[in-house]
Amino acid sequence: MQRFIIGRVIQSIVSMFVVSVVVFALVRLSGDPIQIMMPAEASKADIELMRAHLGLDRPWSVQYWRFLTQALQGDFGRSVRFRRPALDLVAERYGATLELGGLAVLIVIVVALPVGVYSAVRRGSALDYTARAFAALGQAVPPFWLGLVLVLIFGVMLHLLPTSGRGTPLHVLLPGITLGWFAVAGLMRLTRSSMLDVLGSEYVKLARIKGLPERRVIWRHAFKNAALPVVTFAALLFVALLNGSIIVETVFGWPGLGLLVIEAVDSRDYPIVQTVVLFLSAMYIGVNLIVDVLYAYLNPKIRYSR
Amino acid sequence: MADPLLEVRDLRTYIYTRRGVVKAVDGATFSVRRGETLGIVGESGSGKSMTCLSILRLVPEPGGRIVGGQILFDGENLLDKTPEEMRRLRGSRIAMILQDPMASLNPAMTVGEQIAETLSLHRGLRGRALDERVVELLRQVRVSDPERRVHAYPHQMSGGIRQRVAGAIAISCQPSLLIADEPTTSLDVTIQSQYLRLLKEIQRETNLALVFVTHDLGIVAKLCDRVAVMYAGRIVELGKTRDIFNRPRHPYAVGLLDCLPTLRRGREPLTAIEGQPPDLANVPAGCSFAPRCPMAQARCTETPPPLEPVDAEHLVACLRAGETATLGRRVVAISSGSPAVLAGANGARDIVLEARQLTKHFPLARGTILSRRFGTVKAVDGVDFVLRRGETLGLVGESGCGKTTTARLVLSLERPTAGGVYFHGHDIHVLGRHARGSYRRAVQAVFQDPFSSLNPRLTIRTTVSEPLTQTEPDLTRAEVAERVAASLTRVGLRPRIADDYPHELSGGQRQRVAIARALSTNPECILLDEAVSALDVSIRAQVMNLLREIQDRSGVSYLFIAHDLAVVKYVSTRIGVMYLGKLVETAAADELYANPLHPYTQILLNNALPAHPDDARDEVILKGEVPSAFNPPSGCRFHPRCPQALPVCGEVEPTLRDQARGHQVACHLYGA
Numbered sequence: 001m002q003r004f005i006i007g008r009v010i011q012s013i014v015s016m017f018v019v020s021v022v023v024f025a026l027v028r029l030s031g032d033p034i035q036i037m038m039p040a041e042a043s044k045a046d047i048e049l050m051r052a053h054l055g056l057d058r059p060w061s062v063q064y065w066r067f068l069t070q071a072l073q074g075d076f077g078r079s080v081r082f083r084r085p086a087l088d089l090v091a092e093r094y095g096a097t098l099e100l101g102g103l104a105v106l107i108v109i110v111v112a113l114p115v116g117v118y119s120a121v122r123r124g125s126a127l128d129y130t131a132r133a134f135a136a137l138g139q140a141v142p143p144f145w146l147g148l149v150l151v152l153i154f155g156v157m158l159h160l161l162p163t164s165g166r167g168t169p170l171h172v173l174l175p176g177i178t179l180g181w182f183a184v185a186g187l188m189r190l191t192r193s194s195m196l197d198v199l200g201s202e203y204v205k206l207a208r209i210k211g212l213p214e215r216r217v218i219w220r221h222a223f224k225n226a227a228l229p230v231v232t233f234a235a236l237l238f239v240a241l242l243n244g245s246i247i248v249e250t251v252f253g254w255p256g257l258g259l260l261v262i263e264a265v266d267s268r269d270y271p272i273v274q275t276v277v278l279f280l281s282a283m284y285i286g287v288n289l290i291v292d293v294l295y296a297y298l299n300p301k302i303r304y305s306r
Numbered sequence: 307m308a309d310p311l312l313e314v315r316d317l318r319t320y321i322y323t324r325r326g327v328v329k330a331v332d333g334a335t336f337s338v339r340r341g342e343t344l345g346i347v348g349e350s351g352s353g354k355s356m357t358c359l360s361i362l363r364l365v366p367e368p369g370g371r372i373v374g375g376q377i378l379f380d381g382e383n384l385l386d387k388t389p390e391e392m393r394r395l396r397g398s399r400i401a402m403i404l405q406d407p408m409a410s411l412n413p414a415m416t417v418g419e420q421i422a423e424t425l426s427l428h429r430g431l432r433g434r435a436l437d438e439r440v441v442e443l444l445r446q447v448r449v450s451d452p453e454r455r456v457h458a459y460p461h462q463m464s465g466g467i468r469q470r471v472a473g474a475i476a477i478s479c480q481p482s483l484l485i486a487d488e489p490t491t492s493l494d495v496t497i498q499s500q501y502l503r504l505l506k507e508i509q510r511e512t513n514l515a516l517v518f519v520t521h522d523l524g525i526v527a528k529l530c531d532r533v534a535v536m537y538a539g540r541i542v543e544l545g546k547t548r549d550i551f552n553r554p555r556h557p558y559a560v561g562l563l564d565c566l567p568t569l570r571r572g573r574e575p576l577t578a579i580e581g582q583p584p585d586l587a588n589v590p591a592g593c594s595f596a597p598r599c600p601m602a603q604a605r606c607t608e609t610p611p612p613l614e615p616v617d618a619e620h621l622v623a624c625l626r627a628g629e630t631a632t633l634g635r636r637v638v639a640i641s642s643g644s645p646a647v648l649a650g651a652n653g654a655r656d657i658v659l660e661a662r663q664l665t666k667h668f669p670l671a672r673g674t675i676l677s678r679r680f681g682t683v684k685a686v687d688g689v690d691f692v693l694r695r696g697e698t699l700g701l702v703g704e705s706g707c708g709k710t711t712t713a714r715l716v717l718s719l720e721r722p723t724a725g726g727v728y729f730h731g732h733d734i735h736v737l738g739r740h741a742r743g744s745y746r747r748a749v750q751a752v753f754q755d756p757f758s759s760l761n762p763r764l765t766i767r768t769t770v771s772e773p774l775t776q777t778e779p780d781l782t783r784a785e786v787a788e789r790v791a792a793s794l795t796r797v798g799l800r801p802r803i804a805d806d807y808p809h810e811l812s813g814g815q816r817q818r819v820a821i822a823r824a825l826s827t828n829p830e831c832i833l834l835d836e837a838v839s840a841l842d843v844s845i846r847a848q849v850m851n852l853l854r855e856i857q858d859r860s861g862v863s864y865l866f867i868a869h870d871l872a873v874v875k876y877v878s879t880r881i882g883v884m885y886l887g888k889l890v891e892t893a894a895a896d897e898l899y900a901n902p903l904h905p906y907t908q909i910l911l912n913n914a915l916p917a918h919p920d921d922a923r924d925e926v927i928l929k930g931e932v933p934s935a936f937n938p939p940s941g942c943r944f945h946p947r948c949p950q951a952l953p954v955c956g957e958v959e960p961t962l963r964d965q966a967r968g969h970q971v972a973c974h975l976y977g978a
């Protein structure tokens with residue numbers, strides 16, 4: 001297991017390195033940053049001066065090395081638009097996105113897993129039908145539409161909850177639910193079908209033959225095995241949440257990374273774009289690492305074959 | 307007679323499905339005493355498992371319901387117990403072992419944890435005492451190295467060991483009733499012998515009442531004191547094992563005993579029971595066996611015949627039970643087209659297929675990117691055989707002996723590491739494109755599982771015509787259709803089913819389709835890899851008769867791979883016995899069974915199930931499991947398990963040498 005984890009960590013570092021190269025290259029290829037940064041009436045000499053100042057006249061390899069060493073020290077350049085260090089800006093917004101994402105993940109875990117499990121256990125019951133209807137609805141309704149409906153009901157009609165911006169804990173509720181909704185339906189279905197497979201298995205039958213209490217049969221014997229595909233799906237889910245967060249943040253004016261990146265792309269604020277992409281990639285690679293380790297923990301076959 | 311521990315009276319378990327009411331158990335009556343073994347025999351789907359699960363009141367949810375009858379256990383009706391009382395009974399006083407050891411243990415828990423669960427739940431054991439008891443149980447079911455094995459996961463163990471673990475779980479709380487639902491069906495012959503012996507010993511030690519479910523009459527003959535024959539959800543005959551083998555009274559039981567290929571029996575055709583078991587969602591009124599019964603009369607279709615005594619402790623559910631003694635063997639005439647083909651002098655017939663020093667080694671590598679080779683699996687290691695026109699060469703051996711790899715080599719799905727397969731003298735692995743096409747046409751295959759070997763999304767027509775359109779693309783549609791119809795007719799299917807899908811057919815019909823597919827190109831040789839192993843006895847007899855009939859008519863050769871010695875004997879002219887990638891003995895079929903030379907062959911034959919309780923013999927139980935073909939033992943590969951091993955055996959590898967009567971054996975006992 002230890003060797004497996006060490007191997008995966010090394011793999012993750014390599015991936016991160018590759019990502020940094022790609023991001024670096026893409027940003028350079030997408031246009032001359034000087035042209036964007038300098039006012040249109042700047043003289044040729046000024047441009048050259050600026051170019052030298054930023055080190056953009058040096059060979060790419062040297063530039064990349066500088067980019068990398070600076071990044072490792074926390075220097076990701078300055079935002080062109082806000083004229084502040086990119087890292088500070090991203091860090092501010094990062095917290096907001098984490099708050100939003102955290103609530104969404106919490107909703108997913110608290111709602112999707114137990115409902116998925118019990119609708120499989122009580123297949124054909126009222127709970128099962130309700131859950132499945134809900135899941136079908138969840139996958140049919142786009143999150144921005146749901147967001148707007150929630151805003152209408154709770155904000156405009158009932159005046160119960162704030163509908164835009166960030167501040168009190170109440171602010172996060174509507175965007176959080178909207179984002180969570182995005183994932184709950186899929187995960188619930190997956191949990192249910194995975195549980196159904198496992199509940200039909202011979203080892204669950206044997207667990208019942210052993211006279212184990214139903215709770216133990218469900219969670220200890222069935223769920224631990226049913227969780228495997230669910231955990232695998234969690235990585236995909238993360239991507240879905242990221243995508244979703246861009247929409248949700250726009251709808252609710254939530255000052256997170258999604259909103260930031262949209263603004264940055266609009267104004268070609270490349271240090272910000274670069275930093276956000278790097279951060280998201282790091283998060284993605286990190287989540288994958290955790291998922292793999294969890295998977296290996298759940299599945300002894302993987303643990304021992306390495 | 308002592309009071310029965312378990313008495314099941316007219317049990318009825320129905321499953322309410324969208325398709326209708328499946329009467330999975332519809333009148334099961336039997337009893338079992340302490341220390342006694344009751345066998346329940348029946349074909350697939352006859353309701354055996356559902357009967358067992360009903361005793362534990364674990365019918366499938368939702369939809370399953372016990373709708374009638376009584377289950378008296380130790381004097382109490384289990385159907386009156388609360389769910390909580392039932393739960394406490396399960397695993398502690400009534401235990402059960404399931405069929406498939408590969409599926410019945412939880413892959414995510416160590417075997418130690420799985421054994422410990424019942425002990426801590428029902429017996430309240432904790433800590434040291436618990437750990438010790440778990441190890442002791444593993445030792446009791448003869449698992450070697452129990453201290454280490456408690457920490458192992460199921461996937462790290464062979465099927466035989468896993469089934470022992472399942473046994474340990476079952477006996478952990480010293481139950482008084484053990485239900486074993488086909489526990490040895492997926493085990494090898496020698497491992498099955500070990501396991502049955504183990505069950506017997508445990509039974510003797512603890513005075514268990516054992517209900518042993520099986521579809522194999524051989525196991526009943528060997529193990530059971532009494533037997534209940536189940537057909538379409540009902541017990542149709544119940545009595546002492548010997549009485550039922552000597553004088554079966556129900557026509558179905560008579561048929562079952564008749565269609566069993568046995569080691570005693572020669573090559574005369576088996577008496578197959580025509581037709582197939584009814585769909586339990588749609589059982590005929592009256593006697594459910596009537597559509598297949600040779601003695602059926604009009605009154606048989608009126609009401610289900612009750613189970614009534616015909617003798618002391620012998621009950622039969624048949625209106626004409628008194629007359630069945632006259633039901634002799636109905637020998638189904640096989641239109642043996644040209645006995646001349648068979649009678650021909652053996653040596654003179656053409657060699658169709660030949661293996662010369664056929665070898666396949668698989669390198670074992672570790673690591674994903676920089677893989678290091680750290681060993682070799684010698685799956686097939688220098689095998690020679692000859693298959694002549696119109697003959698059947700049977701290859702027998704336990705799992706892992708290289709049978710399937712040999713099959714894959716013959717089908718050119720795998721390249722040999724050394725040696726080769728020769729078709730009419732040409733190495734099949736160096737054929738040109740054209741020759742390869744005609745080889746594909748000439749050699750076809752049928753595999754084990756009729757459920758997975760047919761593509762569920764293709765019609766029977768597409769499946770059957772596939773080898774034809776691939777190897778003879780010039781055929782017109784009409785010609786293809788004609789050949790498909792001809793193939794289907796040859797295997798006894800109505801050509802009309804060509805537009806059906808596999809799921810609409812029964813297991814036996816599917817295997818016929820697979821054979822029809824193989825026949826469509828008029829092959830010279832068909833490779834049959836465990837082709838009848840998954841079929842029920844009565845259906846298996848039909849398919850084996852069919853195979854023989856086709857051979858007699860067309861002179862096709864078969865390479866017949868199987869683990870069941872009686873089945874191999876029934877179809878083969880020559881037999882090769884394999885052990886760990888080596889051919890250890892070959893001989894003409896009758897010669898091999900009459901006069902086995904290699905100690906392994908002797909044990910295989912000795913361990914084969916008896917055809918009659920009187921045939922039970924002193925068994926030689928082999929030590930240990932089949933070793934892995936990775937790093938096989940030095941010298942003779944069989945020496946660590948061989949009861950007759952000589953000092954030289956661990957060092958020098960014996961070669962296959964000719965003995966009398968075309969018999970070849972690789973063993974130092976028969977040296978120069």
Ligand SMILES: Nc1ncnc2c1ncn2[C@@H]1O[C@H](COP(=O)(O)OP(=O)(O)OP(=O)(O)O)[C@@H](O)[C@H]1O
Pocket residue numbers: 321323328329330348349350351352353354355356357366521586
């Ligand atoms: N969950 C279920 N839902 C509906 N029908 C079922 C279910 N389980 C079993 N059956 C049906 O009940 C009947 C009896 O099945 P059962 O498993 O008892 O047969 P069996 O004799 O044990 O067969 P085998 O030898 O294949 O194990 C079959 O017709 C089967 O199709």
Ligand code: SF4
Pocket residue numbers: 556557558593594595596597599600601602603606611623624625626627
């Ligand atoms: S009752 Fe009639 S149909 Fe049924 S087994 Fe007896 S003779 Fe055959």
Ligand code: SF4
Pocket residue numbers: 904905906942943944945946948949950951952955960972973974975
């Ligand atoms: S060679 Fe030796 S070990 Fe091998 S089978 Fe013969 S006697 Fe046994």
Ligand SMILES: [Mg+2]
Pocket residue numbers: 354355356487
């Ligand atoms: Mg069964």
